[in-house]
């Protein structure tokens with residue numbers, strides 16, 4: 167969360183005074199946000215969900231991913247990406263990240279099998295994946311693409327908004343994201359059929375509220391990940407803040423990256439530095455020891471930074487439910503145990519993406535902030551130069 171204040175309070179006050187606090191019937195805040203978010207990212211449809219996890223899960227349901235399918239996910243992402251695959255009944259296949267800290271297209275190609283149905287590129291810490299190469303692979307191998315843009319809300323890749331490049335895209339609006347309503351999420355897609363199926367997965371009675379979805383084929387048992395008007399109201403206020411904030415952070419990232427490179431550091435690979443979120447500048451070192459020494463020097467000068475390796479359940483070795491193959495609350499529902507997945511199942515081991523572990527422990531990420539004053543940015547620049 168970067169900013170929240172009076173605009174949100176005003177919107178919530180009006181909502182309470184109106185008494186229309188349920189999204190269907192007389193509500194309007196969620197409808198408004200879905201319309202504006204779809205327009206903002208350049209997608210035909212947007213559906214709010216409960217959070218980012220349910221947005222990924224409902225995208226997969228919308229696309230018809232399920233038992234018997236493998237879905238490729240990167241070794242560096244919050245474990246919810248892989249858990250959403252399991253929730254849909256499919257098997258997550260973990261692939262390496264490269265020096266962009268995002269999904270390696272080369273490793274994706276290596277891990278495709280006859281069972282692969284979809285790829286989930288994750289735009290981690292605001293960094294866009296190489297969507298041009300990944301979409302080329304997906305087209306060639308007839309795979310579906312669900313972008314996990316949970317950490318890259320509002321970012322872009324070569325002029326297109328993240329989340330709106332693949333067949334579906336998912337966003338999180340939880341407290342830690344670029345815009346937030348505390349907890350929240352949404353998926354987008356250009357395909358009406360995906361939107362309709364995904365909407366039923368978001369709301370088990372979706373067809374009741376949306377009469378155009380009142381079709382037998384859509385009346386499968388869904389869950390309930392319905393969004394609230396309070397979330398819609400806050401997000402409508404947050405959306406007006408998004409682009410000006412990202413513009414500032416992109417500029418800061420470009421300056422921090424340029425300063426580091428000029429001082430002899432190696433930048434991580436940035437696939438679209440003009441369009442991305444700009445939330446983190448990243449540097450790669452020859453060894454973990456050097457990376458930790460650089461971070462310690464930054465910390466001494468009160469400049470915050472972190473190694474992606476240290477971020478707990480964002481590294482596959484820490485995804486316990488996956489590594490231990492505990493895919494559901496009941497064995498008969500567990501994708502790791504059901505007969506339909508016998509051929510799609512893989513073995514998980516801490517060594518399976520050793521190259522990712524190496525890269526993630528040699529990288530240092532330096533967060534930007536839209537409220538950093540000029541003197542703070544100057545201090546960060548000087549500290550990076552000195553530590554380099």
Ligand SMILES: Cc1ncc(COP(=O)(O)O)c(C=O)c1O
Nearest residue numbers: 217218219244246316317338340
């Ligand atoms: C990359 C990524 N995917 C998915 C999620 C899940 O989002 P949520 O916490 O809103 O369910 C997160 C949230 O932290 C995330 O960072």
